[in-house]
Amino acid sequence: MTLETLSTPKSAASFTQDGNQYLTFSLGRETYGIEILRVQEIRGYSPATPIPNSPSWVRGVMNLRGTIVPVVDLRAKLGLELAQYGRFTVIIVVNVGTRVIGLIVDAVSDVLSFSPEDVQPAPDLGGSGDGRFARGIAHVQESLVVLLDLERVLGGAELEASSSPAAA
């Protein structure tokens, strides 16, 4: 299932080792990447059932073939400006620890491979809010891909601590 779903965004990028492959997606003008091995599947966006009294970035829960999966708006989670959900909006279903979580992103872009040399540590700029969620920055020709650390973005404490996104 995983491979089938992912075969669409395949690109010219060379496939070397799975461990270095990233699924990239866009949020606004920026491109982000997550390790491909974490990705379970990609689904079109459909509204989730809201959960009362939960953090605002949790959009609710959806039915993934009988499993109840929480859906997180990644823009909201990373502190970005919110966007309308459109026909490119997708939900990337990822595994974080033992949990299965859906991430709402603007659009899926590509599957890219980065060798460790391509990845720079994330500059600690403070301020911007999402700096601490990055595990590194990768260069692709002229553009940058922010590689997210899913544990930090969605780690246990993040989902368990009720409403404070700052509790990392």
Add this chain to the structure above:
Amino acid sequence: MGRHPHALPAHRLQMTDPIVQAFLEEADDRLAELEEDLLRLEQNPAEPEIVNRIFRCAHTLKGNSRMLGFEDIARFTHSLEDLLDQLRKQLRVVTPDIVDVLLMSGDVLKQLVGVARGTEAPNPDVSEGVLHLINNFLSGEAIAAPAPSGTPTSTTAQVAPTLTPIAQTAPAARVQQAAEPIAEPVPAPSAPSAATSPAPAPTTEAPRSNADADSFFGFFEETAAPATAPAAAAPIAQARAASPAAEPAAPCSPPPAVAALPPPTQDAPAKSTLTPSASMLARAAEPIAVPPKTSSLPKPEAPRAPATPETASIRVPVEKVDRLINLVGELVITQSIIAQTVDHLTPERMQTLQEAVAQMDRHARELHERMMAVRMVPIKSLFARFPRLVRDLAGMTGKQVALETSGEDTELDKTVSERMSDPLTHLLRNAVDHGVETPDERKVAGKNETAHVKLKAYQRGGNIYIEIQDDGKGIDKERVRAKAVQNGLVSADAQLTDEQIVNLIFKPGLSTAAKVTEVSGRGVGMNVVKRNIEALGGVITIKTEKGKGTLFQIKLPLTLAIMDGQTMRVGEQIFVVPLVAITESVRPQRESVHRPAGAPPLVMIRGQALPMLALHELLGIDPEARDPHDGLLVVVENEGRLAGLLVDELLGQQQVVVKNLETNFKKTEGIAGATILGDGRVALILDIPGVVELARKHELVASH
């Protein structure tokens, strides 16, 4: 669960080894069979086939345990086997004493198996004590004649010195036993009555207090069946010695204060003296009771409960699995038919497609049903532990009780079955302890001296019913009412129906009160029983008739995974409320809604003021009906209190499959779980106690 690495056999076979696992599971089964057979043997002492079966059982256990290096078990079963061999060869006649020792041996073996599993601490003193008893039998000459009445006392005389020191070396265990919420009040009220009251039947009361004191002591605390050894030891000494046993009981009674208490002349003073000592014990017990090990501690009121309360594996008959496999095969075939038809879909093939889809639908439903059935186990496994419980309790209380079970083949969800163990144990204990009268009392009342307690299970519709019926004296409504008034649960002039009065025994305030146990006969931990049953989505009802007996009827859902729910809409969201929680739904009148200052909004329904919980406010939803009388009020019951949930619309009742929210998300207050509706959408299941709590917090915030 306390782990005891030293309990593992020397040659490093790990607990996790499948062979060890299989051995332990089989040992559990064998020991359960052993006990059943022993109880049968007691009824038919001359039946050689039963003895043979018991012998074979011990023999297998010995062989297997030796093979796997569980030397303690092997050594114990070896001696046991010697004794059984004498019985088998008819060198010795089966006497009640031998059955007692054999039953004790079964308990020791259960404990040793628990040690092997790593869930129990070894307690060599106890096993050595029983071993000693066995050896006494073996070393004594084989008596072919039935033992005269003097013999039992001498047997117990041997028991006493062996076992009492153990009790004294285990003060911590004693307190742990006291920590049991249900059992804790029992010894307190009964001990003084035995020691001091000039009750009409001191002989019957006294052994009970002694036995209670023993289980209170908990010297068998580490065994799987704490009450059984005292059960066997105490009644022989006291009941058969036929003399009031207050004095032998006294040295065993743990709180010295209890024995020294003044005679309970009136309810009130007795309560005031008893309650502190009980609560003191409870308090003292707390720090000790906290360690996780307590969870594996057998409860005194559940002497037959297995050491591991919920086993992780299910034994499924091969036939069930085969049918599942067949069905899945069918499903795959239908799926491929559909796939092919869709690939070359022409208007003519529409018919084929429709048929295939209909078939797939049937298969899917059946698969779902059968899959659920895998979790269903016959209630036999639960009922099997009760004959022993009733036997021991009857012995302790000096009553003659026959337990009749029926409907053992009724199937029940495994989890439900396991969680029913404690409530049923408690109800049966109550039935024997308080429900039925002593043989003398029964004779006076013109009843058969042997009381009958019936335990029955059956399925009706989507529910399982379990009934516990005794033919005892029934619940004394006047006393329950008087007690409730005294405790401030109801006002003295309250108009109560009989049903309401009887149901008062489920109130926590009433059941923990020590005295009510004595007077009305019912109440210890009944609120816990009710809570446990309600936690399973069940309902318990009582029918009682003075002088005729009491019937407890428990209605349980077939499975925990499926629930009868009422779907309702608030704004655009759909919620499910468990049907059992709902009493009625009404459209509130404008004038019946009150918003007093400093209190939650109230709604009057037939003269009763209920708090009104506006779900849209609590759950942060944009509703259709802001004005209560535009919406509907769903009246729900929570812990005996009613509350009204304000919703926009009722949608319908349906069975919903309960899904857990915590697996991938987290526990959310007010939400019990989620379910998937017919259209694939997720609907949340409301947790009524949680919603009430949410409302309380909401109110707190609003009022500050």
